[in-house]
Amino acid sequence: MGRWEPNARGRLEQAALELFVERGFEQTTVAGIAQRAGLTERTFFRHFTDKREVLFAGGSMLQELLVKGVAQAPPDAAPLDAVSGSLQAAAPHLQQRGDYPMQRQAVIAANPELQERELIKLAGLAAAMAAALRDRGVPGPAASLAAEAGIAVFRVAFERWIAEDCRPELATLIRDSLAQLRAVTAGP
């Protein structure tokens, strides 16, 4: 069915984001996305189940990267260092994408339903990293705490990253945010 479309997936992602930014998420249709990408609706549905999924399709690749990063951390790395190292290693993949992450975040911030979906995806990333830590022998509660603290570190770093015009290195901001978490959690 259907001829091969060079990079159809990437073109659909780009077209969808453009339309979400221009018209708003609610007002954008799958037909409109396909038209903007110069593709058919059928091609759209070969790649995505609905227009919301376009915004979250990168999540499974990110999850794979993060789990692999935790698994491959040095054997003596402390749990939160394994998590943070993995997040820092994944950062360049987000940075490569130019304005995409910023525009995506603006679309999500404007829509409560998308914010809910984003929260669920982040909780999924935390659960996957916690499982990877348990596979390294970290006890359950410590694994959950380290993974969830890592996601909090990432969120704060990511918010700073998209807010700053000068585009600092995301990996550097993750390191800064980790240092802040350590300062905040340090005992009295």
Added chain:
Amino acid sequence: MGRWEPNARGRLEQAALELFVERGFEQTTVAGIAQRAGLTERTFFRHFTDKREVLFAGGSMLQELLVKGVAQAPPDAAPLDAVSGSLQAAAPHLQQRGDYPMQRQAVIAANPELQERELIKLAGLAAAMAAALRDRGVPGPAASLAAEAGIAVFRVAFERWIAEDCRPELATLIRDSLAQLRAVTAGP
């Protein structure tokens, strides 16, 4: 409209939870809840917008308690200690409710839609505590990190609490979980 129903709200909550446990959340209707409570559907809708809301109605009281707890922490309390102290102070309110929190959690764990709602409510609690920390002069990123780390501490403590038969003090488990977070985040 309608005569005064002594503790209608509490009876509806209890009836709803019983039915969710017995029949499952999906299979329970508002009509069935009202009948079990010996009340009318009209009375149900004076208290709750839908059957899902019955499970989350306590959230706004909890949020008020937590925000007040953070605001009233000693002026020199570190951000995470203000958050953790507030969570510990709120713990007895959950413990007073007997089996309710355990049964509620079992219902939520069995239903992905309810799990999503629970995540959103927890994110709301974190955001409210972060705002309360900012009101105390804590900078934005540190406030977010302390509040989200606090919610992670609470979740881990709460999971242990509902898992253990001997019902330890929830406040003690929150303190233990905080100590674990400190161990996990301690620098190398």
